[in-house]
Amino acid sequence: MRTLAPSSATRQRSPATDLAIAILIAVATGLVAALAKRYLDFHLGIPGHAGVGWIAVLVSGRLINGRVGMATVAGLSMGLWGVPVGLGHSLAYNMMLYGMAGALLDSGTLVRLPLHRAWGAGLAGIIVHVAKFGVIIGHAWVSGILRRVEVYGFIRAFGNHIVFGALGGVLGWALWRSGPRLRRRLAAVLRR
Secondary structure (H helix, E strand, O other), X not given: OOOOOOOOOOOOOOHHHHHHHHHHHHHHHHHHHHHXXXXXXXXXXXXXXXXXXXXXXXXXXXXXXXXXXXHHHHHHHHHHHHHHHOXXXXXXXXXXXXXXXXXXXXXXXXXXXXXOOHHHHHHHHHHHHXXXXXXXXXXXHHHOOOOHHHHHOHHHHHHHHHHHHHHHHHHHHHHHHHHHHHXXXXXXXXXX
């Protein structure tokens, strides 16, 4: 009796390969989030407006790469990429802000949120953005540095972070949701 080797289509990947792929996706997500933060900041003088882009990328990355811990890796990667991309902060400050944002997306409370629903992703975006706002306000208070948010008004800036966080979360959900449709359309265009 002769046994045939399984075809490449039916072979299973090793757990180490799956982990390596998940880490690569998380690092790429961090890069895209850093680019979104850098190039979607239009310097409007409105605190929190740039959060829409990077939060959308982190939320969609969390939905795409559901392995536990990968949102934290993506946030830390965003902090690392922030220096060469030019976010204008130190490596430690970037790692603290965006690593914390990713860790929140991996936290027990947010893991239980239905990110696959628009309202759950929007709520996750609010929590992440408000937490980042809290870190910035705490840093400004401790260091005595006058920040734009303090000039603009604490309550108004807080409200902006809620609105832009929700928009970023919902946009991340929409990007994740439209992924299969976009892939089908791209495949159809390439077949022409």
